[in-house]
Amino acid sequence: MSKPVIATASLAGCFGCHMSILDIDERILDLVELVEFNKSPVDDIKTFTKPVDVGIIEGGCSNSENVEVLRAFRKNCKILISLGECAIMGGLPAMRNGIPVRECLEEAYHRCPTIDPFDPKIIPDDPDLPIILDRVYPLHEIVKIDAFLPGCPPSADLIWKALTSLLQGKPLVLPYALVKFD
Numbered sequence: 001m002s003k004p005v006i007a008t009a010s011l012a013g014c015f016g017c018h019m020s021i022l023d024i025d026e027r028i029l030d031l032v033e034l035v036e037f038n039k040s041p042v043d044d045i046k047t048f049t050k051p052v053d054v055g056i057i058e059g060g061c062s063n064s065e066n067v068e069v070l071r072a073f074r075k076n077c078k079i080l081i082s083l084g085e086c087a088i089m090g091g092l093p094a095m096r097n098g099i100p101v102r103e104c105l106e107e108a109y110h111r112c113p114t115i116d117p118f119d120p121k122i123i124p125d126d127p128d129l130p131i132i133l134d135r136v137y138p139l140h141e142i143v144k145i146d147a148f149l150p151g152c153p154p155s156a157d158l159i160w161k162a163l164t165s166l167l168q169g170k171p172l173v174l175p176y177a178l179v180k181f182d
């Protein structure tokens, strides 16, 4: 019998949410028995090779490539999960929201204290580079999201509970202890 298929991606995130997926410790052995990973940094598969049951995305959308990857996940995944605060609300990268993009780029490439003052101050504009968006967008503002797992990062227990419920076709009921952060 074929196993349910999972895919994951990190957009404008720090990979901390992916670290939390790996933090399920020895349950990773159960997970490998339960599911098959498709496109994901976990197995380094770069493109979708089959329809996916559960897609998990960390990070919001900060540039045009993030949007492209997110739309590909929506197209290929039956269930799509927003994992962590960056995916749900934009998180830390969204601190740039409200500051014009030009000003952000000048701060990074012209005024940053670690820049060599004798280097030519160039803002990269190669046509192959993704275009920076006017602000960082949470995922649900761009595609339909089926489940939200909060936290920075969400705990390994929360991810395990959510995944096992969804894979068994059960409603996603998250115990309060797993979504309380004080």
Ligand code: SF4
Pocket (backbone or CB within 6 Å): 012, 013, 014, 015, 016, 017, 058, 059, 083, 084, 085, 086, 087, 091, 092, 151, 152, 153, 154
């Ligand atoms: S939610 Fe936190 S851990 Fe996850 S990608 Fe954002 S900053 Fe990193």
